[in-house]
Amino acid sequence: MxxxxxxxxxxxxxxxxxxxxxxxxxxxxxxxxxxxxxxxTNDIKNARIAILDHSKDNITSKLTQKILSSGYFILAQNLDSEAGIEDAFKQGNIKQVLIFEADFAEKIEREGTASMQILADASDPNVAKILTNYTTAIVSDFQRELLADKKLPIEVKTEVRMLYNAEMxxxxxxxxxxxxxxxxxxxxxxxxxxxxxxxxxxxxxxxxxxxxxxxxxxxxxxxxxxxxxxxxxxxxxxxxxxxxxxxxxxxxxxxxxxxxxxxxxxxxxxxxxxxxxxxxxxxxxxxxxxxxxxxxxxxxxxxxxxxxxxxxxxxxxxxxxxxxxxxxxxxxxxxxxxxxxxxxxxxxxxxxxxxxxxxxxxxxxxxx
Amino acid sequence: MNPISVHHLSKSYGNTKALNSVTFEVNEGEIFGLIGPDGAGKTTLFRLLVTLLLPDCGSAQVLGFDCVKDYKKIRKSVGYMPGRFSLYPDLSVEENLSFFATIFNTTISENYSLIEDIYKQIEPFKARPAGKLSGGMKQKLALCCALIHKPDVLFLDEPTTGVDAVSRKEFWEMLRRIKAQGITIFVSTPYMDEASLCDRVGLMQGGNILSIDTPENIIRKFPHRLLAVRSAETFRLIGDLRECDKINTVYPFGDFLHITPKSPDCDIPEIKDYLEKKAHQHIKISEISANIEDCFMDLMVGQNEEKH
Structure with missing residues (x-):
């Protein structure tokens, strides 16, 4: 011993x-x-995005506001035309471009539907996926707000709670x-x-x-x-x-x-x-x-x-x-x-x- | 019972035969020197005896214990100092010594008298890391570490290799004193001049022991006349003497050449004449008695001839 x-x-x-x-x-x-x-970390904060707004009405500006105030995105650039998109991506510091079609608010009023496009830089697929998920989540949330006064025929509400790591x-x-x-x-x-x-x-x-x-x-x-x-x-x-x-x-x-x-x-x-x-x-x-x-x-x-x-x-x-x-x-x-x-x-x-x-x-x- | 006895011990590494059916005995309380050049099989023999290797065939007993079966008992009662420095360079002199004392279940103070003479010389540096000692001091420390548990047999594998001449001399004096305490010492060395410091020597070459005897007897048994020759041009002298039909062997030894004439009645003037004809100057020839190295060379030649 x-x-x-x-x-x-x-x-x-x-x-x-x-x-x-x-x-x-x-x-x-x-x-x-x-x-x-x-x-x-897998959490993305302050991703730089560009916005191409063909409509520039009160609804698109509200939606833009909502997206930018989420904390996930920073507006790096306002684009005027499709021609600028390619350049914005190629310069490399923009992760995502949001495009609102012309007469966005009007179409929603009259036809009940309007479209926006999300372009993501998928040279890093994980980041692209996470960002588009964030955006669609914000957009569908916005949609519900718009419908607040009207009643949907059927609705399934999802409520998510992250157990054991609430903030992920x-x-x-x-x-x-x-x-x-x-x-x-x-x-x-x-x-x-x-x-x-x-x-x-x-x-x-x-x-x-x-x-x-x-x-x-x-x-x-x-x-x-x-x-x-x-x-x-x-x-x-x-x-x-x-x-x-x-x-x-x-x-x-x-x-x-x-x-x-x-x-x-x-x-x-x-x-x-x-x-x-x-x-x-x-x-x-x-x-x-x-x-x-x-x-x-x-x-x-x-x-x-x-x-x-x-x-x-x-x-x-x-x-x-x-x-x-x-x-x-x-x-x-x-x-x-x-x-x-x-x-x-x-x-x-x-x-x-x-x-x-x-x-x-x-x-x-x-x-x- | 002899402290070391070896019977027909053989060991090969692949196709290389490191040890070829070696047999010998070491008597109690003697310094037995194993002498031979690098690659003679000295280290292999040491490792077999201290139970670090298994023999291919043959057997060996140390202190009466079998090297294969009773390896645990041998490990308890021998001191072993491997060929290369095997202490901890980051531990101080004192820490090394006390570590080796502890693993042998003893303490420095218990056996201090045994190492006192040697340890006193390195004691001023006892706080220094062992890696920063000089070559001679490293050897002294290693010797202390191998001695600290008062072994019955001490195995020293080339303890003086790479050590300066003064330290070598001191080292052998220490071995004499250790021997006086009744410890049997089995030591190897590539230096022929150290043979005379052993009680008995075994000359080793190519895995064989060529001869075992006291250094005096080995020299006495040298079968030829031996002459020392020198001239102004040593290099040309070697060539000329080797061409001479009266001369058997020519080996350089420092400034002189040692030659063995073919017939015992060949006289010195005869050789001198031959050399003068070859235009050598300042020729000196004298009759000398053989040293261990001459004997070793002679035995080596004999062994090689036997092989062919």
Whole structure:
């Protein structure tokens, strides 16, 4: 036991002496969270649009007013003719052009129908789609206002409420996502690199020719990173809670417990990687390519798994991050507990057992 | 029971035979030197003995424990210093030492008397990161770390490679003192001049042990007459002597060439005449006794002839 403590102490020396890595480890979550939280949002505000109004009557100006006051759009340009549309788009700073046909108000009076056209810059399809949705929603709302005094023959009213994230803030999704990615990165990559470093520097040779057991070497390597990763998880949660107002609706203890489970899982992955590689660079490459990419792409952090073709959906099942994200969102946003998340919990524990067993078996007690 | 005994030990890496059926014994309390050039198989032999590699065939016992089956027991009771620097460069001298003491379940103070002589020399730098020590001091620290748990056998793989001449001399003096404490030392070196500092040496080449004996006996067993020759033009001298039909081998040694005449009754004036005819100046020829390197060269030639 004493020699294990000595090993852990040595590991902490390594971590704290390498202050650059430490700075990156603590700087990265903060920066990533700020970037994801503030910059990378799916919500679009203040999109610049142009309006070509052939009618210029009281109804079109009311509608224009309504659209512009929604907060989603800024009027960048008033166009005089169709000829200007192409140029406006090509200059690139206009996302959408609205065209009202001539005699808009009159047609509505007399025929009960008038048309407007929405042209969107679909070189970014997501933005185009979101903006046109916003516009049609505002227009149909406007339509109802016009009809306020008249009665429609039949009407289905829809009332939408966004549960668990009423304002549809993207950061609610990113906080669990960033925790997932970073814990994996820190735990798996740092342990695999630190074991590979011992091999590379030849110190593993000396460690092997000592009474230390393989399991002691593994535990000695893992303990410091468990603590480090746990502190980083706390930093992200605190930042999410106080800066972005991401709620923690479920039990905080449960949330931290799940984080610990996930950290252990990532560490066991890291140990497994290090047992098959010989150098730090290969360890880093494998952690990056084989762990990071699937975690970001297939965990449901950014792209919904339900939209993927079935082979990828199937593949996503073996990615630990997928299950952890489900758990995190469940506990943080929905406030649910183990009684609902028992399946995910079991899967996470199963994965830990699998990888620890595998890496203890794979740990080489000799040089070959 | 001898602390190290090796029987027909072989090891190959792919098609390369690193160790070819090696057999020898190391006696209790001696300094046994394994001497041979790079690639002779010294490191492989070390790694087999400290249980880091598995042999292809043959067996080895360290302190009576089998290197394959009882590897855990061997790991507890030997000290091992690998060929390249294997300490933590970001840990200080003292931290390195106390780390290695802890993993062997001991403390610095418990065995301080054993390392005192050596550690005193690096103690002024005990707060310095090990990576920033000079080559000689790194070796001293590594030796302390290998000794701190009072091993019964000490394995030192090329401890003096890359260390300056003064530090090398000091290092061997330390080994003498460690030996005096009753620890058996198994050491390897590519430097032939260090052979005389061992109690017994094994000359190694191409995975074979050519000869095992005390350094004095190895020299005594040198079967030829040996002459040292020099002239003003060393390079031309080599060529001319190699062409001479009275001479068997010619090897350069510093300023001199060591030559072995073909027949024992070949005399010095005869060779001098031959060289004067070839217009060499300042010729000096003298009878000398062999050193370890001469013996090694001779044994190597013998082995190569056996092969062909």
């Amino acid at each position: 004493k020699n294990l403590l000595g090993f852990v102490k040595k590991e902490f020396f390594h971590i704290f002496r390498d202050y650059r890595t430490l700075l990156i480890l603590f700087g990265m979550p903060v920066v990533q969270l700020l970037v994801f939280g503030f910059a990378l 803030k993207s950061v609610f999704m990113f906080v669990p996502g960033v925790i997932t990615v970073l814990l994996l990165l820190i735990s798996a990559m740092m342990t695999s690199i630190s074991i590979a470093r011992e091999k590379e520097m030849g110190t593993m040779e000396v460690l092997l020719v000592s009474p230390l057991k393989p399991i002691q070497i593994i535990i000695g390597k893992v303990v410091p990173y468990v603590l480090l990763a746990f502190v980083i998880a706390l930093v992200i949660l605190i930042l999410g809670y106080f800066v972005f107002g991401v709620p923690i609706r479920g039990s905080l203890i449960l949330l931290l417990g799940y984080s610990l489970v996930y950290i252990l899982l990532s560490l066991s992955l890291g140990i497994f990687i290090s047992s098959v590689v010989e150098s730090q660079q290969v360890a880093m490459l494998i952690s990056m390519v084989a762990l990071m990419l699937p975690t970001i792409l297939l965990s449901g952090f950014i792209f919904p798994i339900e939209n993927m073709p079935w082979p990828l959906q199937w593949l996503a099942n073996v990615i630990p991050a997928k299950w952890f994200i489900i758990v995190m969102r469940g506990v943080m946003l929905k406030g649910i507990g183990v009684q609902i998340l028992w399946k995910e919990t079991l899967i996470l524990f199963g994965m830990i057992a699998f990888f620890i067993a595998l890496s203890v078996r794979k740990f080489k007690i000799r040089l070959q």
